[in-house]
Amino acid sequence: MEIKITKTACPKEKPDSSTLGFGKIFTDHMFIMDYSRELGWHDARIVPFENLSIHPASTVLHYGSEIFEGLKAYRRADGKVQLFRPMENIRRMNTSADRLCLPQIPEDIAFEMLTAFVACEKDWTPSAPGTSLYLRPFMFGNDETLGVHAVNNARFMIIASPVGSYYKEGINPVKIMIEDEDVRAVRGGTGYAKCGGNYAASNRAGERAEEKGYSQVLWLDGVERKYIEEVGAMNVMFKIGDEIVTPKLTGSILPGITRKSCIEMLIKEGYKVSERLLSVDELSAAMRDGSLVEAWGCGTAAVVSPIGELCYKDHKYTVNEGKIGAVTQHLYDTLTGIQWGKTEDTFGWTYVID
Secondary structure, eight states: OEEEEEEEEEEOOOOOOHHHHHHSSOOOOOOOOEEEEETTTEEEEEOOOOOOOOOTBBBBHHHOOEEEEOOEEEETTSOOOEEHHHHHHHHHHHEEEEEEOOOOOOHHHHHHHHHHHHHHHGGGGGOOOTHHHHHHHHEEEOOOOOOOOOEEEEEEEEEEEEOSSSSSTTTSSSSEOSSSSSOOHHHHTTTOOOOHHHHHHTHHHHHHHHTTSSSEEEEEEEESSSSSEEETTTTEEEEEEEEEEEOOOOOHHHHHHHHHHEEEHHHHHHEEEEOOBBHHHHHHHHHTTTEEEEEEEEETTEEEEEEEEETTEEEESGGGGOOOOOHHHHHHHHHHHHHSSOOOOSOOOOEEEO
16 A cells, blocks of 8 residues: 655654653654545555544544554664564454454554554664653544444554653562452453553542552452452563463453563463463462562563552552562563564564664
């Protein structure tokens, strides 16, 4: 598919890496492609970054017809820019589109659009340690009529933001509160899809946790309120004894790409990894008797984030003396090494942008 490129007449100054934060600064351009039932996907274009103009009755504003993804481009030591497992993001986005009744994008077209956009904006990819170019593909329904129905018109876009660490703590252990009132998702719902409604529904619990000094919440399942699911913006893993446990994908948990990478890496290295139901009672017992050796979150934004404290029903438990554990550190070092091109990619996970 042809991509029309219109370069900005006013390029912005590249920011200092020390001022990046996360998702606050955006590059010069954005990618847009439109969909209609009559024409399919069409009018692919890269244009100067600017505000959008949409109809007040647009489907996304009233019925939440929206999905998104998150992945990064990394600056290697040799100056080249590479992506990490981009096809996994494309496939997951199509899974989300199917659940929200939005149009799917053929994988080859989505990959072509993504890599063309990154090639256009690759000069924005920072090189300082721990920095990257965060990519946000997203899609929304924009039928200009009220009424609940499958989407007839949609727009797919990609924007990019040079970023530093997701958490202000960086790789230092974070404090997490186990949420036992609100729920994030239920089986049969949209929990496995990456859609905005899931995150909006998590904000209230997140605000309560932040008021108490916690970085995020750890969700329990929405039916029995007893099984561990995921952290607000990440999947979660625990080392209990010699077993590494991560919650089973039951349909209410996002199938994280970093989660998948951690599992594949650990299994290859001979660790005992279990994807299973993990009750909060089992986890609490492991915290009390000391068999919980390590805990960490994993996701695109933070990569791997050690958990130094867990709070459940106002009982606080320190994990690994509040320090990063050996397995957590190993995962972080190996994953980021592959992502930044410092470690050999024996899995075939990376793609270099020409």
